Amino acid sequence: MTNTPIRSPLSASAVAGLKKRYRSESLYRRLGLGAICASLGFLAFLLASILQQGGGAFFKTEIRFDITAEAQMDAEGDAFILLRTTLRNSLQGANTRAARRQAYALAGADAEEQLQAILNGTQSTGATPGDPMPFSIWLSASDEVDFAVKSGLVNLMETDAQNIGQTRLTTTQLNWLAKLESDGEIRTPFNLGFLTNGDSRDAERAGLGGAIMGSLFTLMLCFVTSFFVGVMAAVYLEEFAPKNLFTAFLEVNINNLASVPSIIFGLLGLAIFLNMFGMPRSSSLVGGMVLALMTLPTVIIASRVSLQSVPPSIREAALALGATRIQAVFHHVVPLALPGMLTGAILGMARALGETAPLLMIGMVAFIADPPSSVLDPAAALPVQVFLWSDSPERAFAEKTSGAILVLILFLILMNGAAIMLRKKFEKKW
Amino acid sequence: MVNPMNLQSHSPMPTGITGFPIAAGASTEVAQNIRITAKDVSVSYGDLRALKSIDLDIAENRVTALIGPSGCGKSTFLRCINRMNDLIPSCQVSGEIKLSGHDIYGPEVDVEVLRRHVGMVFQKPNPFPKTIYDNVAYGPRIHGLAGSKGELDAIVEKSLKRAGLFDEVKDRLDRLGTSLSGGQQQRLCIARAIAIEPEVILMDEPCSALDPIATAKIEELIDELKQRYTIVIVTHSMQQAARVSDYTAYFHLGELVERGDTNRIFTSPQHAKTEAYISGRIG
């Protein structure tokens, strides 16, 4: 509808007020697009800022020190003394008491253990305990150093006085670091410990190993119970249940259960599993069962939808051959519905993986250093670890928290990806 | 293969070589070996009365065609014979249907055993989404008809051969049954049905989803199958009924209007409604 020199009675200009109507037309369209963009923009902002903040958690700062033979002789196998001597000797001007304390503060909480491992001979350097030989070693740095190195404060300190306010390191310490960095004695390699270590009060040592194990135990238990019970319940409701009041009540009940706040399931777990049955507090056993109860309605609903999508002709074919109802259902209908059921269950598991509130109710908030070795052990879970670390006043834990969120999101992406692939692969084939 | 559960061994009815069908008249039909007798069969779905007091005998080793306008209850009657109607909660059946003299709605009857003796082929081919082999082998497996893998192989081969499908699929028995053409799928369903050696095969418009060539093949097959099986077929095609069946029953609004020798029904229908339907004025 372009404007032509001759005014057609069908052109837009022929009708008064139409321009205004068209303007509002495009306004409306833009409002809709704007709403979506705002939502997605927020999502991008959230993910980007977590990524930016948490990326560093996967790397840790290490400083190389030369360990001399004399220092080893003096230490007589004591890593604590050896570490201090080394720091004192390697850093220039660490002679006063105050300066020495600043030097010691550069080493991370686990540096001493690293050294001790070598002194005990568990980690080979070529030197034997009896006959000390000089060697050099990358020792982990303290969380303050880690922060300063990762945010590039070390080199900025001369020029940008403002930045010094961001770190608790002193000028002396920053000078040492600047020197070390220019000598190539500082590196930030991948921090495997972040994924394997248990929780710790020291940020350098704290890792997600325990939380990942805990989540794994919890989810496996949750999956086994809710999938089995959910599929069986769905099979009953879809294939066998008579159409009566009881069945109708069951359906209403399941739909409502699906929207009960998750924290209520936590209260249920606390009252029944912990207080009534006396199951072990904070354990993945109880966590898994609570999450299973929570996911059960989701699994039932998804499984029913999946069963409904199997055409009745398949059932009729089997029954007409003299198969019993049970045979028809378990030989033909359930196998065909299984991918759909599994997809629903995986999506339910993904939700359960991110769930925190019910776990808080059953005591899965305690500080637990050792990764659980059975479902009865006290355990943390990934989202609970996020919650615990986010509460920590230490700045280093902010990075850890974001890092833990990234791991959590990675697992969620994997699970959703698996569900999508499963759905694609088994799209209707009859 | 000898069927250990063959109904004939228990049958109180006289068995033997059936006589050549003689034209016209209910009295001659009685002289046939009767496999199924329906007496005063009424069916209702809730308030809807789908069948009203049907009396019909079905002769052994013959093809009986059920014809009639849509909704007249042909499928309903067919599904009474193997009690597939049991699956519909609202469906109420009264009257008596006897298979070789045994009331199939009797209290001690097991529907699974009944269906093992009365097979069914559906309007739309409905192979299981499994391999061709597994489709045919399913029935023998659940009924434990084969003692060994070799026996099962033999049953599958024999059934596929009888269904006239073996030559087309013998190299790809492990392909999905659903990957076959529509006509092949329907023959696979027939092979699946005869793999358990039923006495009766019910077919509900088995060709309505097929093209003329596939239809011709199935019709040929039906002609061969009647040597061994008693066949009841529902069809909407007059020509098909005339071509394949020995006897025809005409249903109208839930009532059995006329039945008899196919030739007679098509040449000299006794009832005005039958004539109207056959000449294309109803339906």
Place this chain on the structure above:
Amino acid sequence: MLKTVNPLARHKARPQEQAIRTLLVACAAAAILVTVGIIASLLFESIRFFSEVPMGDFLFGTTWSPQTAMREDQVGSTGAFGIIPLLAGTFLISFIALSIATPLGIYSAVYLAEYAAPKSRAILKPSLEILAGIPTVVYGFFAALVIAPLIRDVGTSLGFDVASSSALAAGSIMGVMIIPLISSISDDAISAVPQSLKEASIGLGATKSETIRQVILPAALPGIAGGILLAASRAIGETMIVVMAAGLAANLTVNPLEAVTTVTVQIVMLLTGDQEFDSAKTLAAFALGLTLLAITLVFNIFGSWIVARNREAYD
């Protein structure tokens, strides 16, 4: 008829089939057992709570302060258990969340259902769903770390007095979380409006936006309203966002810049400390849980009833 063994009779008993059937029924009944378990445990502990604290004080009290003694003569640690400020805080935060999510959700749905090309719809819709898939603990962390300081800085620079964990911070993040819920139900409701109705309006010369505003949205309104109720139920029951980003002190206020606390926050606070299980404080958590369940259930039943009725209307 001859007396013969009926060959149609059952050849062998099938005990395992009966066992499987029993198992199936048992599994279906498990769903009921969960409900019974929830209601029983909440009720049982709540009754014990109400034997210590009168129900009237709980339902109508305007002070929530479980740590302090309620009256001078009272022994032990029993405090004031008035639920009103908690409910007020819960509804304030939920209201903020809904006022953000409702327009964004509805406009998103309108765009997705009426404007977006099928291809972009296929990308945008699942992308929007991601918002619902992000764990709430992540939202909570983000609200506490980024949004709350942001709101406080902006508010302070504008001369407002903003609490560090304002209701606005928790509410707005919660709003983002429930956008997909509202948009997908609205999308369904809009798509359920019959094509003939749209064509009638277009045929009268109305523009698309006029059709949407005057025909489609009014027709879809009940469905959308039901969706909002369901979203409200989600918001009321949400825990982690408020635990991490809302306050702990029970202020009775409607000012979104102040800190308020919610029912779920208090449940967590009461139960995560080291408590004697029988103390009034832990029992109070169950009374709060019962209240929460009742409120969300009403919203849910009402919401899904409206959604279902609206769906049927056009079927």
